[in-house]
Amino acid sequence: MKTGGQSQKLSLARVFAQNEKQVIIMDEVSAAIDPYSEARINHSILDFCQDKIFIFISHRLSLMKEMDRIYYFDNGSIIEAGTHMELLAQNGNYAKMYHLQAKAYDFNS
Numbered sequence: 001m002k003t004g005g006q007s008q009k010l011s012l013a014r015v016f017a018q019n020e021k022q023v024i025i026m027d028e029v030s031a032a033i034d035p036y037s038e039a040r041i042n043h044s045i046l047d048f049c050q051d052k053i054f055i056f057i058s059h060r061l062s063l064m065k066e067m068d069r070i071y072y073f074d075n076g077s078i079i080e081a082g083t084h085m086e087l088l089a090q091n092g093n094y095a096k097m098y099h100l101q102a103k104a105y106d107f108n109s
Contacts, residue, residue, distance in 0.1 A: 008033055012041060016048055024049055027057040038062065061098045070094065 008029060015024060026045070033041065042063045045054075056063065064070055065084040072080035072087065072094040080092050087094040 009037070009041075012045075016044070021052070023053045023055075025055040025057070029056070029058070042066075059097075061094075061101055064098070 012026075012029065015021070015026070029041070029045070038060075039062075045056075045063070046066055056067065058064075067084065070080075070082060070084060070087055071078045072092070074093065080087055080090060080094050082090065084098075088098065089095075
């Protein structure tokens, strides 16, 4: 049994090994990965997917700032769409979730 995100890391390695793919869809890729590995993996994903269509499904918003377009879904419907900055300016559900997650890592408060 693989633990600590090992299955997710293995799946990512398979994606990187198949460089000919032009469309990549990843669902909750970092859910079981520690924050240090997550940061390294996120940078690798962004570098790897520069010339590809990349669909990234996640509740963790750490990588969202780098996305060209973000779609926030609720009950199967898109309720917000835009760049990270546009969605923060809308002050809707995306902004609330982002600020809630960011607050969990703000050690100054």
